[in-house]
Structure formats: structure tokens, C-alpha cells
Amino acid sequence: MTEKITSGQNKKVKQWRALTTKKGRKATQTYLLEGWHLVQEAIKAHHDLTAIMGTAEQLADHAAELPAGVATYELTDSIAQTIGDTGTPQGIFATVPLPKDTAGDPQTADGVWLFLDYVQDPGNIGTMVRTADAAGLTGVVFGKGTASRFLPKVLRSMQGSQFHIQLVEADLHDWISAFTARHLPVYGTNLDRNAKSYRDVPPLTAGAIVMGNEGNGMAPDLQQMTTRNLYIPIKGQAESLNVAVAAGVVMFRLVS
Amino acid sequence: MTEKITSGQNKKVKQWRALTTKKGRKATQTYLLEGWHLVQEAIKAHHDLTAIMGTAEQLADHAAELPAGVATYELTDSIAQTIGDTGTPQGIFATVPLPKDTAGDPQTADGVWLFLDYVQDPGNIGTMVRTADAAGLTGVVFGKGTASRFLPKVLRSMQGSQFHIQLVEADLHDWISAFTARHLPVYGTNLDRNAKSYRDVPPLTAGAIVMGNEGNGMAPDLQQMTTRNLYIPIKGQAESLNVAVAAGVVMFRLVS
Incomplete structure (x- = not known):
């Protein structure tokens, strides 16, 4: 069942437009996927979708891949252009639930993690x-000061x-202490040419790599907590x- | 000697504003550096500057590092905001001559080069x-279809x-043929998982690496000219x- 929406004043349209803001995402506990590539990635991953919205043309183009049982809305071209962040929207969108648990547990986390400090x-x-x-x-752990993963530009460059x-989302102090207490190496990054080269440490199978702020690098107090800081x-x-x-x-x- | 400019209708101001366009760069045979970091890189490299422009505050802040003998213009804050491409200009700029020879010679080029195909x-x-x-x-050779190196956003991310x-700027067919004729390896990049891993070739001291278009990769005809195509x-x-x-x-x- 597809519901047609022809008024830009429709309550749902207003909610979708608001998903580019934190307040709007909180209100509906959802975030927005823009464009077929991201919608398709969510479908392929069997991720929950709360709604699919698109122009008649886009919904028809992708009909064979759209999951059954998800509320679907057909938008006029002019309404589709008011949703989302890109200058030239593709005309297809979905909403997905905000993840419930964003904390994670550094005591049990396995494999290798990327920690982002103030990126x-x-x-x-x-x-x-x-x-x-x-x-x-x-x-990936989004530490303090790191931009939200629900920003449209972050979502676009994550590509699903x-x-x-x-x-x-967590405090990197907690994650670094927990990893080092578990004897898992945590490699910070450092702009100091006297630091150890990244080529001179063994491959990681469990542990973490920390990247810091674009201009200032990693916070000094975090650098002091790592197993070692590396330089390229x-x-x-x-x-x-x-x-x-x-x-990379x-x-x-x-x-x- | 610093000339003060207080009118937004000043002829030079109009020329500087036009430097975000190809036509404007061609007319004066110069391009624009925005912000102190880029201006400073040009000064450190002893590169020719045709003019330095800035607000009174910015010119004073950097007075000790500005080279003598370059025409310098003091701009009002409101004029400074109309020049260049960034939303929040730092209020200091320079113009530098467009390079005269952009062709290069693949017969004598040494070291390792990056070739960009339709990026x-x-x-x-x-x-x-x-x-x-x-x-x-x-x-770096900018092949056909690759965006101009004088675009403000390219200049900003090059960081000097x-x-x-x-x-x-050249035709990559010419550069690839010349390098392979000189027995210098040219490694293309390939999205085919059956291609050779980039880890399985020896380090390069002379030769080239080719990167292709964001969506489509390298042009097929160029892929056939390379020594080998690599996959990550x-x-x-x-x-x-x-x-x-x-x-990277x-x-x-x-x-x-």
C-alpha cells in the first residue's frame, strides 16, 4: 500500500524535513537515508526501515527491491526536493530507527577498533x-567532540x-583504559617526527587505532594513555x- | 607601499572576484590564494606573487613575513568578504601567476608520478x-576530465x-606510452578482485600510479596500456x- 502525498504541509513531510536536525531526529527517533545507494544498503543488511518515500518514478524503478510491509509514500517531485540535504536529491529516501544502544562495551569488544578524538x-x-x-x-568509537554520525554529510560519505x-558514542578515556587493562594495544597517532613509525609495529588482530582532530591531532591526555603513539x-x-x-x-x- | 581600497567597484577588486572563474584567471593570467596558510606556503617557496591583499588587521598580523616589493592592498572588511570562495574568509589573499608551461615532458620526467584519469x-x-x-x-599529471587545479576547493585541499x-595537464595516453617505452612501470588501479594485490609488487623508485574516476574507475583503454593493474x-x-x-x-x- 502506497500513500500519495501531494501537500508540502503534510505532517509527515514536515517530520522528514526536520530529520536534518538533531531535534527532528530525537522527536521521531529516526534518521534519514537519502538516495538509492544508502536505501539499498539498509535493505541488503535487513535493517529495520520505518518508511520508504520516493517520487513515482523512483518507486517504480526500484519496486522489485523494496521490502514488503514497510509504509511507503509517493511524493510529488517538488516535495521530494524539499527533503534531505543534497542539492540534487535522487528522489528516494527511507527512515530508519536511531540505534537504541550507542554505548558499546569496551570490556568485551573484540577485533580492531578505530577511535575518533574530536574529528x-x-x-x-x-x-x-x-x-x-x-x-x-x-x-568505530565516536569520542567527545567528534561530529554526529547522523549528519547528512557523514551518512553520505559512510556509504552504508x-x-x-x-x-x-563513548568517552575514549574509558575505552582506552579498558583496552590497555585487557592488554590490547592502543596505538595513538602523533605528529611528532620522533615518534615510532607506523611501519615498525606488528600487525593488529585486536586493539585500537586513535585518530585525532584535523588541526590539533589527538588530545595530549589521551596520548599519555595509549600503548604507543605512531607517526607516518x-x-x-x-x-x-x-x-x-x-x-587509511x-x-x-x-x-x- | 600599501594602497587602500575602499570601493567595492574598484577595478582590481572586480578582477580578484573574477578569479574564481576560468575566464577571470585567463584575463589576468593569475590565480587566487585564500587564507594565510596558502599565502605563507607561496612565500616560503619563494614563489612569485603579483599582489597581496588583506584587511588592515591581517596585513598587520603578518607584516613581518610579507615579502618586500610586492604590490600590497589594504581592503575594508566588507570588500574582503566578497573575494574568494570560502564562506568565512580569513581576510588575507595573494595572486600568483598562472604557470606558463603546464605540459611537462614524459620523456625526461624522473621519480614517481601520480596520473589522474577523470577524477x-x-x-x-x-x-x-x-x-x-x-x-x-x-x-601529478591531470589527465582529461580531471577537474582544474585552480578551482578554489582544489587549492584549499592541496594546502600549498x-x-x-x-x-x-596532459593526455595520459602520451604519458603512459612514454613511461612504458622507457621501461618504467605504470601501475593502474582496478576494482576487479582478481587483479594483482598492490602488496604483491615491488616498491617504485621511478614510474607511475594511475587513479581513476570516483564512480567508474580508470578508463578501459588506459587500463590496457599499463604495465599492470592493481587492486586493494x-x-x-x-x-x-x-x-x-x-x-594514499x-x-x-x-x-x-
Whole structure:
């Protein structure tokens, strides 16, 4: 059963528009997936969908892949353009429940984790989650100051990896202490050229890698809690690497 | 000598505003550096500057580092806000000459080069140039379809690496043929899981790595010209890596 919506003043349309804000997500306990790629990733992962919304054309194009039993809404083209964050929306969306448990448990977490300390750029954050997924990590912990994983730009650059690996919001002090108490190595990253090279440590099968803020790097108090802090040697004259590139280089060296 | 400009209708102000367009850059044969970091990189590299423009505050803050003999213009805050591309300009800018020779010579080029085939996202392009600089490459060739290196967003993400390594615009067919004729390895990248892993080739001291379009990868005709095409094995469920992350992983494995 598909309900047609033709008024931009419709209550549901207003709720969907509000999903680009934290307040709007909290009100309905859902967040928005924009575009077929993300909707498809949720379907493939058998993730709960609370609604599917699209233009007549988009709903018809993907009819064979849309799951039965999910409330579906047909939108006019002009309404579809007012939902979501992208300048040129594809005209298909879904809403999914906000995860209930975002805390995770550092006492039992296994495999390798990426810890994000005060990473601010949404594109960098989403790209690191996607790379962590590709490199075979278990999950990513969003520490204090790190932008929300429900921001439209984070969701876009994650490309659906939130359905593949665990994402947790927590205090990194707790996770670093728990891992080191369990004798799992936690490798911080450091801009100091005298730190140990990332090439000089053994591969990780369980433990964590910490990436810090784009401008300032990892917080000094967290650096003092890690097993060791690693540096990526720079051969040329660039002062530093983009944080998502640095994370990729380290994860593919130590984990994948 | 600093000239004060108080009218937004000033001819020079109009020229500077036009530098975000190709036509504007061509008219004055210059391009725009926005923000102190990029201006400082140009100064440190002893690069020619044709003008320095800034608010009274910014010019005073950086007076000790500004080179003598360059035409300097003091702008009102409101004029400074109309120049350049960033939403929150820092209030300091410089213009530098467009490079005269952008062709390069694949017959004599030495070291390792990054070839970009139809890469479209300005942030990805700039990040790859910055990473190539950090990894110790000699230069980057901007092939057909790759966005211009003078776009404001490319310039921002390069972070001044255009002053450290060579940037060339050319047909990649010519560069790949010339390198392979000189027996220099050219490694393409491939999304085919049956291709050779990037870990299974020896380090490069001279040659090239080719990165392709974000959605479609390298053009098939170029793939057939390379020495070999490499694949980055994906362990998790992500379908692919961001192109700038993939380039970083390969460059730091094969070159740095």
C-alpha cells in the first residue's frame, strides 16, 4: 500500500524535513537515508526501515527491491526536493530507527577498533568509517567532540558502512583504559617526527587505532594513555596528511 | 607601499572576484590564494606573487613575513568578504601567476608520478596532490576530465603542495606510452578482485600510479596500456574505498 502525498504541509513531510536536525531526529527517533545507494544498503543488511518515500518514478524503478510491509509514500517531485540535504536529491529516501544502544562495551569488544578524538569534518568522519569497514575493523568509537554520525554529510560519505560495522558514542578515556587493562594495544597517532613509525609495529588482530582532530591531532591526555603513539613519516614538503588518508594508510598497514 | 581600497567597484577588486572563474584567471593570467596558510606556503617557496591583499588587521598580523616589493592592498572588511570562495574568509589573499608551461615532458620526467584519469571531486584531487607531496612523489599529471587545479576547493585541499611538486595537464595516453617505452612501470588501479594485490609488487623508485574516476574507475583503454593493474583487497563489506584514501594506501605502500 502506497500513500500519495501531494501537500508540502503534510505532517509527515514536515517530520522528514526536520530529520536534518538533531531535534527532528530525537522527536521521531529516526534518521534519514537519502538516495538509492544508502536505501539499498539498509535493505541488503535487513535493517529495520520505518518508511520508504520516493517520487513515482523512483518507486517504480526500484519496486522489485523494496521490502514488503514497510509504509511507503509517493511524493510529488517538488516535495521530494524539499527533503534531505543534497542539492540534487535522487528522489528516494527511507527512515530508519536511531540505534537504541550507542554505548558499546569496551570490556568485551573484540577485533580492531578505530577511535575518533574530536574529528570535526563530516566528510573525513564518514570516509574513515567506510575505510574501517573496508579494512576489516570491528567498529568505530565516536569520542567527545567528534561530529554526529547522523549528519547528512557523514551518512553520505559512510556509504552504508553503518550497517556493516559497529558505531559507538563513548568517552575514549574509558575505552582506552579498558583496552590497555585487557592488554590490547592502543596505538595513538602523533605528529611528532620522533615518534615510532607506523611501519615498525606488528600487525593488529585486536586493539585500537586513535585518530585525532584535523588541526590539533589527538588530545595530549589521551596520548599519555595509549600503548604507543605512531607517526607516518613524511618524505616530501607537505606538513601533514589529511586525517582520513592517514587513517587509511595506518589501517591498511596494521589491520587489513 | 600599501594602497587602500575602499570601493567595492574598484577595478582590481572586480578582477580578484573574477578569479574564481576560468575566464577571470585567463584575463589576468593569475590565480587566487585564500587564507594565510596558502599565502605563507607561496612565500616560503619563494614563489612569485603579483599582489597581496588583506584587511588592515591581517596585513598587520603578518607584516613581518610579507615579502618586500610586492604590490600590497589594504581592503575594508566588507570588500574582503566578497573575494574568494570560502564562506568565512580569513581576510588575507595573494595572486600568483598562472604557470606558463603546464605540459611537462614524459620523456625526461624522473621519480614517481601520480596520473589522474577523470577524477572529478575537487576535494579528492587536492587531497591526492597533498598526499603525493607527502609520499615523496615528483609530480601529478591531470589527465582529461580531471577537474582544474585552480578551482578554489582544489587549492584549499592541496594546502600549498603545488609549490612543492610538479603539476602537469596532459593526455595520459602520451604519458603512459612514454613511461612504458622507457621501461618504467605504470601501475593502474582496478576494482576487479582478481587483479594483482598492490602488496604483491615491488616498491617504485621511478614510474607511475594511475587513479581513476570516483564512480567508474580508470578508463578501459588506459587500463590496457599499463604495465599492470592493481587492486586493494577489501576485507569488510564496503564496496570500495574513497579514491583519495585508495591513492594514499597505494602511494605509502609503493613509494614512501
